[in-house]
Amino acid sequence: MVITMGDPCGIGPEIIAKTWLEHPHLVRDCVVVGDAGVMVRALRLVSDVLGRDPDVLKVVSWPTGQLAPGGLEGAAPSGSPGTVSVFQPLDPLPALPDGKVHPVSGAAAAHWVSWAADQCLNGRFSAMVTAPLNKEALSAAGPPWSAYPGHTELLQARSARFLGCDTEAMPVRMMLSNAELSVVLVTIHMALREALDAITLPRVMQTLEITHVAFQRMLGRPPKMALAGVNPHAGEAGRFGREEIDVLEPAARRATERGWHVVGPIAPDTVFMRARQGEFDVVIAMYHDQGLIPVKYMGLDAGVNTTLGLPLVRTSPDHGTAYDIAWQGRADARSFTAALKQAKQCLAGR
Amino acid sequence: MVITMGDPCGIGPEIIAKTWLEHPHLVRDCVVVGDAGVMVRALRLVSDVLGRDPDVLKVVSWPTGQLAPGGLEGAAPSGSPGTVSVFQPLDPLPALPDGKVHPVSGAAAAHWVSWAADQCLNGRFSAMVTAPLNKEALSAAGPPWSAYPGHTELLQARSARFLGCDTEAMPVRMMLSNAELSVVLVTIHMALREALDAITLPRVMQTLEITHVAFQRMLGRPPKMALAGVNPHAGEAGRFGREEIDVLEPAARRATERGWHVVGPIAPDTVFMRARQGEFDVVIAMYHDQGLIPVKYMGLDAGVNTTLGLPLVRTSPDHGTAYDIAWQGRADARSFTAALKQAKQCLAGR
Numbered sequence: 001m002v003i004t005m006g007d008p009c010g011i012g013p014e015i016i017a018k019t020w021l022e023h024p025h026l027v028r029d030c031v032v033v034g035d036a037g038v039m040v041r042a043l044r045l046v047s048d049v050l051g052r053d054p055d056v057l058k059v060v061s062w063p064t065g066q067l068a069p070g071g072l073e074g075a076a077p078s079g080s081p082g083t084v085s086v087f088q089p090l091d092p093l094p095a096l097p098d099g100k101v102h103p104v105s106g107a108a109a110a111h112w113v114s115w116a117a118d119q120c121l122n123g124r125f126s127a128m129v130t131a132p133l134n135k136e137a138l139s140a141a142g143p144p145w146s147a148y149p150g151h152t153e154l155l156q157a158r159s160a161r162f163l164g165c166d167t168e169a170m171p172v173r174m175m176l177s178n179a180e181l182s183v184v185l186v187t188i189h190m191a192l193r194e195a196l197d198a199i200t201l202p203r204v205m206q207t208l209e210i211t212h213v214a215f216q217r218m219l220g221r222p223p224k225m226a227l228a229g230v231n232p233h234a235g236e237a238g239r240f241g242r243e244e245i246d247v248l249e250p251a252a253r254r255a256t257e258r259g260w261h262v263v264g265p266i267a268p269d270t271v272f273m274r275a276r277q278g279e280f281d282v283v284i285a286m287y288h289d290q291g292l293i294p295v296k297y298m299g300l301d302a303g304v305n306t307t308l309g310l311p312l313v314r315t316s317p318d319h320g321t322a323y324d325i326a327w328q329g330r331a332d333a334r335s336f337t338a339a340l341k342q343a344k345q346c347l348a349g350r
Numbered sequence: 351m352v353i354t355m356g357d358p359c360g361i362g363p364e365i366i367a368k369t370w371l372e373h374p375h376l377v378r379d380c381v382v383v384g385d386a387g388v389m390v391r392a393l394r395l396v397s398d399v400l401g402r403d404p405d406v407l408k409v410v411s412w413p414t415g416q417l418a419p420g421g422l423e424g425a426a427p428s429g430s431p432g433t434v435s436v437f438q439p440l441d442p443l444p445a446l447p448d449g450k451v452h453p454v455s456g457a458a459a460a461h462w463v464s465w466a467a468d469q470c471l472n473g474r475f476s477a478m479v480t481a482p483l484n485k486e487a488l489s490a491a492g493p494p495w496s497a498y499p500g501h502t503e504l505l506q507a508r509s510a511r512f513l514g515c516d517t518e519a520m521p522v523r524m525m526l527s528n529a530e531l532s533v534v535l536v537t538i539h540m541a542l543r544e545a546l547d548a549i550t551l552p553r554v555m556q557t558l559e560i561t562h563v564a565f566q567r568m569l570g571r572p573p574k575m576a577l578a579g580v581n582p583h584a585g586e587a588g589r590f591g592r593e594e595i596d597v598l599e600p601a602a603r604r605a606t607e608r609g610w611h612v613v614g615p616i617a618p619d620t621v622f623m624r625a626r627q628g629e630f631d632v633v634i635a636m637y638h639d640q641g642l643i644p645v646k647y648m649g650l651d652a653g654v655n656t657t658l659g660l661p662l663v664r665t666s667p668d669h670g671t672a673y674d675i676a677w678q679g680r681a682d683a684r685s686f687t688a689a690l691k692q693a694k695q696c697l698a699g700r
Contacts, residue, residue, distance in 0.1 A: 191581050191591030193546055231541050232638035241541030269642035273649060288582035289640060292619035297644045299623060 001343060002087075002116045003027075005034025006131025007109045009096050010321025011331035013042035016131060018333040019340070020084055021052055026340050030129075031085040033112045035093045036061035039086050049329030057082055064089040064115070089115045098327035106137030110145035110154060117158040120312040127313035127343040131336065134321040151316065152307055159310050172309035173210045175282070176295045176318060177342065178302050181275055182282040183291035184211045195287040199230060199243060204251040207284055210309040212260045215281055218346050223281040226271050227252055227264030230286050234265045243286075302338040306346065313346045315339040351693060352437075352466045353377075355384025356481025357459045359446050360671025361681035363392035366481060368683040369690065370434055371402055376690050380479075381435040383462045385443045386411035389436050399679030407432055414439040414465070439465045448677035456487030460495035460504060467508040470662040477663035477693040481686065484671040501666065502657055509660050522659035523560045525632070526645045526668060527692065528652050531625055532632040533641035534561045545637040549580060549593060554601040557634055560659040562610045565631055568696050576621050576630040577602055577614030578640060584615045593636075652688040656696065663696045665689040 006012025017039070020027055032039060039059045047054040064087050089111065096105050116128045130151055139146050148154040152172060160167040175184045186207045187195040208225065215223030227248055231241035238245055248265035255262040263280065264271070272294035275283045285291030295303060303318030317335035325331060356362025367389070370377050382389060389409045397404040414437050439461065446455050466478045480501055489496050498504040502522060510520040525534045536557045537545040558575060565573030577598055581591035588595055598615035605612040613630065614621070622644035625633045635641030645653060646668075653668030667685035675681060 189582055189590060191585070192542075192593075193591060196543055196546075232539055235541070240539060241543060243542075268639040269646050272643055273646050276647065277649075289618040290643065293622055293640065293643050294647050296619050296623050297626065297647050299627075 001030045001127045001129065001340075002119060002125040003030055003032045003340075004112045004116050004128060004130045005032055005038065005109070007105050007134045007137055007321045008035060008038045008093060009098060009100055009102055009105045009137070009326060010132055010134055010323055011326050012109075012131030012321065013038050014046055014327065014329065014331045015317070015333040015336040017042040017046040017084075018050075018331070019337050020057055021046060021050060022333070023337055023340075024081065026337060030340070031062075031087060031125075033087045033089065033116050035090070035108065036086040036088055037092050039084055043084070045327065045329050057084055059084045059086055062087045087115075099323040099325075101134060101136045101140055101323075103137070103140040103142065106134065106139070106141035107145055109133050110138055110141060110148065113151060113154055114158055117155050117312060117314075118162070120314075121159060121162040126347055127315070129336075129339050129343050130314060130316040132317065132319065132321045134323070137321075151314075155307060155310055155312070155314060159312065163311065170309070171206050171210065172307050173207050175211075175214075175306040175308050176292060177304050177306065178295055178298070178338070180298075181272060181295055183272075183285045183295050184282055184308060185288060185291050186284060186286050188288055190288075192287060192289075196230070196243070199247060199286050201247050201251055204247060204284070205254060208251065208255045208260060208262060211282055211284060212255075214306075214308040214346075218348065219281065220348075222259075222261050224279070225255075225260065225262045226266055226275055226280040226283045227262055228268045228271045228283055228285050228290060229265035230268075232267075232269070234267045301332065301334045303335055304339045304342040306342055313343055315343040315346065351380045351477045351479065351690075352469060352475040353380055353382045353690075354462045354466050354478060354480045355382055355388065355459070357455050357484045357487055357671045358385060358388045358443060359448060359450055359452055359455045359487070359676060360482055360484055360673055361676045362459075362481030362671065363388050364396055364677070364679065364681045365667070365683040365686040367392040367396040367434075368400075368681070369687050370407055371396060371400060372683070373687055373690075374431065376687060380690070381412075381437060381475075383437045383439065383466050385440070385458065386436040386438055387442050389434055393434065395677065395679050407434055409434045409436055412437045437465075449673035449675075451484060451486045451490055451673075453487070453490040453492065456484065456489070456491035457495055459483050460488055460491060460498065463501060463504055464508055467505050467662060467664075468512070470664075471509060471512040476697055477665070479686075479689050479693050480664060480666040482667065482669065482671045484673070487671075501664075505657060505660055505662070505664060509662065513661065520659070521556050521560065522657050523557050525561075525564075525656040525658050526642060527654050527656065528645055528648070528688070530648075531622060531645055533622070533635045533645050534632055534658060535638060535641050536634060536636050538638055540638075542637060542639075546580070546593070549597060549636050551597050551601055554597060554634070555604060558601065558605045558610060558612060561632055561634060562605075564656075564658040564696075568698065569631065570698075572609070572611050573631040574629070575605075575610065575612045576616055576625055576633045577612055578618045578621045578633055578635050579615035580618075580636050582617070582619070584617045651682065651684045653685055654689045654692040656692055663693055665693040665696065 044054050119125050156170045160170040173184050187198045230243035235241045235244040244265045252262050305318050306315045317339050394404050469475050506520045510517040523534050537548045580593035585591045585594040594615045602612050655666045657664045667689050
């Protein structure tokens with residue numbers, strides 16, 4: 001499994017270092033793609049804050065020029081206890097400002113993601129876990145990186161290129177999950193009014209298909225999917241809106257005809273509670289806050305973002321670069337370690 | 351405090367009986383308005399299911415014809431241990447079908463609510479806690495009761511009549527709460543598309559005012575109110591919708607100018623989590639599911655509905671008549687007992 005270092009001016013290097021120090025079993029099969037010097041600095045800082053011996057882990061840098069055709073996970077001694085293997089596809093980075101937007105930082109972080117995606121697509125790594133990027137740094141990095149608002153678009157583009165198709169033919173969906181609830185979103189970052197127009201039969205069917213396929217792989221069986229309604233009480237037979245009648249009921253029927261296990265549309269105010277109690281494996285949520293309010297309600301510590309629909313496995317923590325606390329040794333690695341566990345779970349059924 | 355029996359074909363009488371048997375301290379100052387015969391039957395059933403002596407509680411029926419001008423709570427021996435005092439403003443009810451819609455049942459339940467409201471408005475009871483009505487039974491009851499979709503409209507109408515104003519001049523808001531979260535809704539039972547149009551500056555200001563006044567009474571200090579956004583990330587400065595800029599920011603400014611403690615608009619996906627962790631006393635939610643998803647997420651056992659804005663205190667359990675399990679002794683009284691506690695809390699600051 002490959003871990004991308006994320007923006008080196010943010011908390012990415014620290015949460016990676018913390019995970020290596022505190023959860024060595026979890027990173028036994030993992031390597032990092034990033035900058036070895038940054039990794040050394042992060043390990044020193046975090047060892048210091050945790051009161052650990054700074055020499056307990058050594059960083060081994062691997063050139064990426066002449067890669068073996070086989071799996072990279074075997075090439076680097078990632079399994080050696082006491083070692084952080086860092087693949088370094090770029091020249092060593094210059095000193096960068098802690099907790100600030102920097103074009104070099106943005107470009108390096110994007111390059112590492114792109115490199116890791118290509119390796120995963122070529123089967124050299126089994127999955128990727130991405131430490132946070134910063135949108136402004138990505139934009140400041142200039143072409144080609146400034147064309148991508150974030151990880152998802154970058155991964156879509158690399159995947160489409162690999163498969164020789166258009167990016168539009170590479171639909172993805174964001175899944176947010178924690179220990180008790182998994183939610184896949186039909187619409188994400190748009191005004192709620194626009195989201196209501198974007199909840200169409202094709203889009204809902206595509207979400208169901210992506211979710212069904214991903215969970216079938218993950219669980220080794222067809223998932224029980226719950227379809228959340230759009231309106232209060234799922235519309236009460238048209239009294240409070242028609243999206244359920246016009247879009248969601250037909251979607252549920254078609255999905256059932258295809259042999260998928262879908263229940264709904266279900267009243268939005270109870271479907272997440274029911275999923276939490278174990279009735280469903282995953283809830284298909286119609287818009288950003290419908291899905292994210294329940295996922296975040298119990299706290300942000302261990303939320304995981306998984307991109308479904310790509311020909312590779314990718315998870316990430318559910319937070320950003322946190323420039324305001326970067327390089328102070330204070331960053332919380334719980335969401336990141338949960339993302340590592342989720343990536344392993346995604347691979348479990350393969 | 352007066353408890354309305356609710357629809358006698360539903361679970362109201364049972365949850366009242368269960369509360370009297372299991373939480374005698376909680377109902378020490380309470381009387382019931384309803385039918386004494388129904389109360390006797392419910393107490394026998396629940397005593398039997400719980401394995402209690404059926405004679406441990408006796409039902410005392412009080413006529414309502416010649417009421418003392420003072421408080422009724424003093425008139426009836428509600429404080430006597432072992433007694434359920436039932437005020438009976440109607441003739442004894444005939445036998446009614448368990449768990450079915452019946453016009454006599456709907457009319458009686460509505461009459462009791464109306465009677466209790468009038469007594470509260472006249473200062474003869476301090477608060478009312480209402481067991482569930484059934485909308486269909488209310489409709490089947492015919493005029494005048496069929497004009498009211500539920501409790502809220504009935505209470506608005508009685509309050510407006512008492513104050514000699516139009517019902518429109520008696521704005522109310524629904525508050526949903528549990529042990530860890532209180533939410534007041536700007537819009538309720540309408541399609542999400544319509545709700546977006548109904549989130550106007552006057553309506554938000556009215557919600558803030560009603561909430562501020564109610565919580566000031568309840569807490570004895572100005573409440574910390576959080577204003578939830580409409581759009582993802584509260585619109586990100588207009589990138590994802592303009593409701594925050596056009597409506598919510600002006601509302602927050604005006605509220606602050608009036609000396610109210612309002613924070614927001616806050617990203618909807620984190621505001622409820624923050625309130626749960628104690629940062630705010632109450633969240634002003636923009637639409638039904640935004641507020642009800644987090645309130646219900648942890649389970650339905652102890653949700654309470656409080657009507658804010660009325661010149662009386664009224665709480666109710668967060669469930670309906672549950673005809674499917676009525677008169678089987680299986681009804682869960684936790685939400686009802688939570689409603690009793692909430693009513694006491696509403697009175698605490700007075």
